[in-house]
Amino acid sequence: MVEQVSPLGPAWKSGRHNVTGTAPGVTLAETRPGSIVQVAAWPGEEKAVIDAVRAVTGLKLPDGAGGGIATEHKAAFGFAPGKFMVVTQVEGIEAELLKAIPNNVGTVTGLSHGRTALRVSGPKAEWVLGKLYAIDFALPAFPLHAGRSTMHHDVFTQIQRTGADQFDLYVFRSFARSFWTTLCHAAEEVGYEVR
Amino acid sequence: MLITCPYCGPRDVIEFTYQGDANRTRPDPASTDQAAWNVYTYDRVNTLGDHAEYWQHSGGCRSHLKLVRSTLTHAISSTAFVRDHGEKKSASRRKPGAAT
Numbered sequence: 703m704v705e706q707v708s709p710l711g712p713a714w715k716s717g718r719h720n721v722t723g724t725a726p727g728v729t730l731a732e733t734r735p736g737s738i739v740q741v742a743a744w745p746g747e748e749k750a751v752i753d754a755v756r757a758v759t760g761l762k763l764p765d766g767a768g769g770g771i772a773t774e775h776k777a778a779f780g781f782a783p784g785k786f787m788v789v790t791q792v793e794g795i796e797a798e799l800l801k802a803i804p805n806n807v808g809t810v811t812g813l814s815h816g817r818t819a820l821r822v823s824g825p826k827a828e829w830v831l832g833k834l835y836a837i838d839f840a841l842p843a844f845p846l847h848a849g850r851s852t853m854h855h856d857v858f859t860q861i862q863r864t865g866a867d868q869f870d871l872y873v874f875r876s877f878a879r880s881f882w883t884t885l886c887h888a889a890e891e892v893g894y895e896v897r
Numbered sequence: 898m899l900i901t902c903p904y905c906g907p908r909d910v911i912e913f914t915y916q917g918d919a920n921r922t923r924p925d926p927a928s929t930d931q932a933a934w935n936v937y938t939y940d941r942v943n944t945l946g947d948h949a950e951y952w953q954h955s956g957g958c959r960s961h962l963k964l965v966r967s968t969l970t971h972a973i974s975s976t977a978f979v980r981d982h983g984e985k986k987s988a989s990r991r992k993p994g995a996a997t
Contacts, residue, residue, distance in 0.1 A: 767906075768904075768905070782957075782959055783904050785958075850905070851959075852908070852957055853912060858956065
């Protein structure tokens with residue numbers, strides 16, 4: 703397997719930064735999924751696409767606005783009407799989804815090279831992200847495994863809550879280094895660890 | 898100003914892009930009626946109060962929306978996906994002489 707080159711480059715600085723207590727407020731990481739795929743259903747074909755995603759990945763994607771599901775190695779969530787993001791650590795899911803979703807049902811778009819996946823976790827994750835995005839990150843408003851589409855200063859971001867204190871962010875690869883730097887600055891206040 | 902996207906819920910107006918007056922009726926594309934095209938292109942009702950508008954949730958789910966916004970208070974009384982919304986032509990919101 704070809705090793706992925708991170709777009710974060712020298713901005714990715716492993717270790718603890720500004721941590722004054724025993725533990726950092728947040729941990730920042732790049733998850734480097736093998737596949738990031740966008741699946742879109744034609745109107746009326748949403749259920750067929752959800753079934754296809756389930757058949758290919760085993761993920762039981764719930765129907766409904768922003769509904770999602772996540773396991774340790776794969777995840778899927780809705781981010782727009784009839785549109786879903788499918789992320790796995792396995793490469794080549796795009797080809798399998800293309801076979802399972804014919805053109806008259808929906809479209810499959812590979813974004814593995816176009817997005818960078820970042821993970822923000824820790825007790826201050828909601829606080830740090832709340833400084834960047836104008837959406838509510840509290841658990842009742844942003845349930846576990848749900849997805850959201852939003853933006854920070856025109857950097858479009860798709861966000862999935864993959865844990866009570868954990869969020870996975872998908873940003874355009876070309877903006878990733880700049881956004882990562884912004885994220886680090888936002889996390890300085892609470893102390894952060896880069897893994 | 899908050900706009901409640903039917904998919905994403907309430908979001909700040911910064912995530913949305915205004916896409917124009919939703920009170921107009923586009924003439925038949927084959928029409929060569931210059932007066933009708935002139936009305937469609939240039940005439941606006943300049944509503945005081947509730948105004949139907951097209952917006953796109955460009956910084957979110959990217960859906961095209963049709964909503965009713967008060968030009969007095971910015972209060973938004975209804976929001977719907979354009980693709981689910983039948984075009985309602987309200988004579989009261991149209992300028993005299995506008996194409997129907």
